[in-house]
Amino acid sequence: MGPIRIEPQKALDEALKLQQKLSAGTQTLRSLDPVTFGVTPKEAVYRDDKVTLYRFKGTKAPTAKTPLLICYALVNTPYMVDLQDDRSMVKNLLALGQDVYLVDWGYPDGSDKYLTLDDYINGYLRRCVDFLRKSHDVDAINLLGICQGGAFSLCFSAIYPEKVRNLVTMVTPVDFHTPDNMLSHWVRELDVDLFVDTLGNVPADLMNYCYLTLKPLRLNQQKYVGLVDILDNKTELENFLRMEKWIFDSPDQAGEAFRQFIKDFYQGNKLLKGGLRIGDKAVDLKNVTAPVLNIFAEQDHLVPPAASRALQGAVGSGDYSQIAFKGGHIGIYVSGRAQREVPPAIHDWLAKRS
Amino acid sequence: MASNSAQDWMNQWQVLAQRYWDGWKSQGVMPPNGFGKPDANAPWQAALDQWTQLFGQSAQQSDLVDRVAANAKSYVGLMQSLLNTALGQEGGGSAMAWTEALRNGFNVPGMDPALWNNPLGAGFRDLAGQGAKGFEQLMAEFGRGAAGPFRQELLANLGMPAFGLAREHQERWQQLGAALVDYQEQTNRYNALILKASQQGFDRFQSKLAEREEPGRQLDSVRAVYDLWIDAAEEAYADIALSEEFRKAYGAMVNAQMRVRSLIQTEVEQQTRQLGMPTRSELKGVEKSVQELRRHLKAQQESAAADLSGEIAALRAEVAALKRELAGVKPAAKPETARPAVAKSTEAAARPAAASKKTKR
Incomplete structure (x- = not known):
């Protein structure tokens, strides 16, 4: 037959x-x-060059005392977390009582090509966090890092452990050398100096x-x-x-930040192996002492689950949890299942640690 | 195509085609010659071209329409090819015969023969955005000149020594020529792997089809066949893309392209300098300085803000201490002088927020 x-x-x-x-x-x-995307009302509460810190406004006042800051990747805009009314992680977190903020990195142009990871993490991100600490009169905030933003959040939590009360990482690469990581495989032979010197911003x-x-x-x-x-x-x-x-x-990607991210993270795998420095500050994941919730997607083709799972055992925190979501890199924010499962999981985990 | 004869099938196909064009005619679109005949020259693809023309050039969704049409063409090409095979085999074809039908379905008449049997290669070509067109066109022009019998002559000329006033210019042009040749070679190496992935995709598809020969597992729709092909092709591509060979070829191709771009930038810079225009290097120098100034300014602002908030905290502490003293039981207590109090609160100034914060955990 x-x-x-x-x-x-x-x-x-x-x-x-x-x-x-x-x-x-x-x-x-x-x-x-x-x-258009980005549906939830929001207010710009702090600006720093092209970076804007937004506070989302829910239909009711937040009940959480500690602000939750979403740190997204530099690639793509952050509004995947607030795509449309019925597909919004932000809206669901607000409904659960979280006080949600988001760093919008903006669109770098030629004048930003010399922005480094030091500028992004020890500069913009730290100043956003400090703004929230001051405005909420708290010592530390809750940080939610997504994808590359998750790697940034890990660096930040390792450098400034006293400023992070709880850390949530979503689809975050930690081990950049897992055998199924196609992106990492491809850039391993890249002459990134020539690449950035030629293109400027990517x-x-x-x-x-x-x-x-x-x-x-x-x-x-x-x-x-x-x-x-x-x-x-x-x-x-x-x-x-x-x-x-x-x-x-x-x-576009600021050239210098791209250069360092490819060299140190993708090629050197220093976030996991050690030896990573952001500016003049060493990054040691063992310094991440805040409770950590690590959420990854089982069908993620950009950040393979194994790349995220590596966080377990790498951080110094004695309070580590992880969730394997049945979906992909984008589905974890926009699928129907994601709306039902992800925001409540984050909220419940944070509530137990508030 | 188990139950009907080939002629029955042909008749129904014609009826469908008629129905299809009855709909379009009401919108003023006339069918292309040969439409509705399975053996005609890709009539469904031609129909899709007509469909895109309904939107004109200014339609907001024109890019979307182009993408839908381009990919639907692949799909209907597959549909057409499967139907032709079905007509010849009355539904009993082997996995190999169906794989051949699929392969033919991707070889749309009019396409670049270099991409025949290479759907991945065709896909990659479609994928390139407008931003890449200028560079690709440049490479295509160069490729025509650098191919065939002229290749050796070109390489020999690129190695000739340069003399006289223009020797520096000539050396740069030779470097650019050599970089172009290298880029073409690395691109060919990469394309060979893409072709290999396409071929392995067909092999894998054939294996997957063979698994479907068991009763109850047959594919019963064109879409199911298409989806199975996508699975097979992606698996084959992933195997190649994760190989050591691909990693080296990919890196070499990107690096080679960057060398070409870099040398072209150098040439453009030479020209703009001679015309008295600002160059890329000059602009980069300015941008770098601006970024350094920006960093310096922020550091100073933060430092000044820290000093100010420290001073304010120290003054507040001093006022609080004075209030305590004034409200104290001993009214005759001597107030401290201002200077020592400020100095005393230096430690508080270092961590003003922490000292005054209410913990909200």
């Missing part, structure tokens, strides 16, 4: 359906409004191209074939476009 048995009628139905969807798409695509398009080539057919073909299925559904199409906008509306 052959492996494919497509009944003629079913094949015809498939072709007919394709035709109907395309036909409907001619109307739907024309009726779409421009999409263009967002180049970064996105690189990410797409991690799964070229799934991310650049299958996704758009699948899009035909929703061409007749305005809401789903807008959701798709919103995600599409978020993916490709990305900041």
Whole structure:
């Protein structure tokens, strides 16, 4: 018996359906409004060059006494955590009583190409944290680091342990040399000095191209074939476009920060192995003494679960917990399962340590 | 295609095509020649071109439309190819025959023959954004000149010694030429691995299809076949992409491209300097200075703020001490002088916030 048995009628139905969807798409695509993301009201409470610290406003006053600061990666904008009304980690955390802040790193331009990791971590991030400590009259805050922002948060917690009360890391790479880490594998032979000296800031398009080539057919073909299925559904199409906008509306990377991140993290694996310095300050994960909640995604193709799991045993904290989420690098924020599981897990974990 | 004859199938295909174009005609679109015939020259792909034209050039979603159309073309190419195979085999084809059908489905008429049997390569070409076009076009132009019989001559010329007034310029151009040749070689090495990944994708697809020959596991839709192909191709690609060979080839290609870009920048800089325009190097120097000044300013501001808050804390402590003294039982107690009190509170000044904070844990 052959492996494919497509009944003629079913094949015809498939072709007919394709035709109907395309036909409907001619109307739907024309009726779409421009999409935006970042839906929860927020107030800029502190600015530092292009960096803005926002405080989100929930429908009720926060009950948590310690502010929760979200530190996102430099790649992409941070609004994946507040994509749309029914897919917002921020909104759900606010509803649970958290007082949520977010660092928006802004869009670096040519004048920012000499920003270093020292500027980002010992400069911008520290000043944001100090602002919150002062404005809330607390010694330490809760820090939630995401992806590269998680690596930054680990560095920060190791350098300034007295300023971090609880640390949550999400899809955060710690061991950059796990065998399944394709990005790390590719940049190992990169002459990053030549790369940065040539490009200056690293263009967002180049970064996105690189990410797409991690799964070229799934991310650049299958996704758009699948899009035909929703061409007749305005809401789903807008959701798709919103995600599409978020993916490709990305900041360029400040050249010097990129240079150090590739050299020390991706090539040298110093966050885990040791020897990492941010500016004049040594980073030793054993100095991370705050309670740590490490959340990673089991189907993450950008930060493989093993790269995150390595945090266990690497930090000095005696209070370490981890959650393996059934989903991917983006699904951990925007999927229906994520809305149900992730914010409550973070809130409950923090509540027990408040 | 188990239950109907090839002719039945052909008839239904024609009816479908007619229905398809009845819809479009109402919008003023005429079908391309040969549409609806399975053996015609990619009629469904032509129809998708027509579909994109409905949006014109200024449509807000034009990029999305282009992407949908480009990928739907691959999909309908697969559909067409599977249907042609089904017509010939009445549903009983082997995994190998279906794999061949799939392979043919990706070789769309009119595409670059270099990308035949290489869907990954075609995908990568589609993936490149507008930002990369200028550089890719430059390389394509150079590639035509540097290929074939002229290659050896070009390499020999690039090694010639330079003399006289323009020798420095000539050496730079020779370096640029050599870098271009190297980039082309590294790109070829990389492309060979992408082609290998495509071929292994077909092999893997064939293996996956063979697993589906068991009763009850057959694929019963074009989409299911397509999804299985994507799984197979991605697995094969991941194997190659995680190999030592790919890692070296990828790094070498990127490094080679950066050398070319860097040397082109040097040439542009030469020209702009001669025209009296600011150069990239000069701008970088300014940007670096600005960043250093920015750091210095922030450090000074923070230091000044710390000093000020320390002084305020010291004064507050002094006032508090005076109030305590005034409210004390001994009204005749002698107040401390201002200076020692400030000096005394230096330690408090170092950690003013901690001293006055209420802990809110």
